[in-house]
Each structure stands twice: as structure tokens, then as C-alpha cells.
Amino acid sequence: MSVRRPGSSAWLALLFAATFATQAAAETNIRFTLDFKIEGPSAPFLVPLDKGYYSAEGLNVTIDPALGSLQPIERVASGEYDIGFGDINTLIKFRDAKPASPVKAVFMVYNRPPYAVIGRKSRGIAKPKDLEGKTLGAPLAGGAFAQWPIFAQVNSIDAAKVTIENVSFPVREPMLAAGQVDAITGYSFTSYVNLKDKGVPVDDIVVLLMADYGVVLYGNAILVNTKFATEHPDAVQGFLRAFLKGLRDTVKQPATAIESVIKRNGQAVKNVELERLNMAIRENIVTPEVKANGYGGVDADRFALALEQIALAYKFKAKPRLEGVFDSSFLPAAAARKFN
Secondary structure: OOOOOOOHHHHHHHHHHHHHHHHHHHOEEEEEEOOOOOOHHHHHHHHHHHOOHHHHOOEEEEEEOOOOOHHHHHHHHHOOOOEEEEEHHHHHHHHHHOOOOOEEEEEEOOOOOOEEEEEEHHHOOOOHHHHOOOEEEEOOOOOOHHHHHHHHHHOOOOHHHOEEEEOOHHHHHHHHHOOOOOEEEEEHHHHHHHHHHOOOOHHHEEEEEHHHOOOOOOOEEEEEEHHHHHHOHHHHHHHHHHHHHHHHHHHHOHHHHOHHHHOOOOOOOHHHHHHHHHHHHHHHHOOHHHHHHOOEOOOHHHHHHHHHHHOOOOOOOOOOOHHHHEOHHHOOOHHHHOOO
């Protein structure tokens, strides 16, 4: 009795199909949440999708937008999402309130945070003290406004002399453009570019980046669900390797990287989002600390100072420890994270 074998071409096709099916089955699914809608600064997360960096690590990654600094943390802590992008200072407070929450930061992306107070010269705003006697429009749930008490204290602003008006994210810049408020809080690359886009003259826009005025906090980091990380450590490490490649590509060629944003946001305007991305790279991602120490890490001494500043406006139940908030064990090797 003989066994009939298929022709060589059919045999190769069957072998290829079986191999592909095995590889697909071996992929680890990762649901990832951004911190906001898909804008220019989202590019480093999207480029690895388009260049196959995630899939090369055996990962099937889906990326969703979010609605602010708290939502990505809640999503990752709940296990609804495996990995996310969120504000580490919000994470610090979240974990202080819920210390058993299974969420930690594993890669610092915004070495300098984009928190800013954005005003207009025509409204009498040129420096922090000018905010006294003025009206500040702020989404009270926003990550930037959360740092307002720190900014006020380190710049000797009498906060009692500043009127705070709670505004929503969509009307924040329009209200400043219309002169309904004197200044707003927001992420610098979001509010500055939005104001320009609404016709506010560039020489009338004043961006008081909090990091330039005594605020030493870190910014947004990649977050993981710790249960997922324990069960899939290789997937977390692979995600960070793929992201780092996408980050390097974005920093090197932002005009190319922005295409990954434009194709996913039908309302985005290319030159607007490219300017937003370039601001994030210049002011938040590629900083002197990153140039010296490389991407992704956290300096323990600076983190301790940041905790002291957070304590100016927030009473901790228990003083956080760096390792309780940031897990460096998943980072690529230091040599691989060097800036070049």
C-alpha cells in the first residue's frame, strides 16, 4: 500500500499555511490604551504597527484612544487593557489610594511633562505672577490642572487671587481664543497648536511650561497590568523593544512617522499634527536627561524630589517608593536605550 503525496507546489503551500497558522496561534494579544485621542504625539506607538515591529515580537497589538489622564490607569488596573500610556503622577496618587491595584509604570516616555499654563499677552499674561487677578480656565479632571497647586506654590502665586473656571476639554482653547478666560491649563503641544489653528496670533500666545518654572515631575509613562506582566513577561519586554524602535524612528523622521497618525484620524491635519509631534519630541521626550542617560528610565533622586512636590498639594496615606510605582525590570538593556 502506498501513500500518495501532493505535488511539490501544493506541498509547499500546505507547509506555509501550517507554519503561518502556528505563528498566528502563538501571538500574544495586547490591548493598548492611549491617554487621549490619536494626535501627533501618538506616533511612536503607531509606527511599530505599520512597520511590523510588534508582530516581529510575536504580538498582536490593538490601540485605542482614551479621554484623559485617569482613564488609561483605570483601564489597565481593571485588566480591560493590558498595557497603556498615562501620567505617572496620576498613577502615584491612584496607587496611594488603592495600593493593591495591579498597575505600574515600566517605561518613562515624557521625561519632562507637557503640563502648562497657556495665556495671552493681550490678556496681561507674560509670567506666572501675572495670573493673579486673572481667570484660569481648566478642566478640573485634567492632568495639567492637577499640578496647578504645585506650580502656584513654587512660583509664589497667591492662588486665592486666581479665579478658577471649570471648563471642558473641547471648549478650553475656544474660550481662551474668544477672550472668555485669561489663561488655561493643558498639555503644551495640545493647547498651543489648537490656539494657532483657531487663529490666535503666535506672538500673543504665552506657554508657561511648568517644567521650565520649577516643577520637577516626570510625565507620561507606559503602564502595565502587573498580573498580565507576571503571566507574560516576554510580551511586555517585546512590546517595549518594539516601542523603542518606533520611538527612535519617530524622533529621527517625524515627518514620515506622522503618516501613521493621519491614516487613523480622518479629521487630523498633517502640518498641525506634525507640529504637535515635534513639540513633544523637543520639549518632553528628547531632554538633556534622556541624552545623558537614555530613553525609558527614571532617576531615583529626581523621583524623590517629585514626590516632595506632589506632597505640597496631596496628602499621602503612605510615602510611595520608586519600586512601588515604576518597575524597571522590563526595560531593554541600557546600551539599547542610549540616545543617538
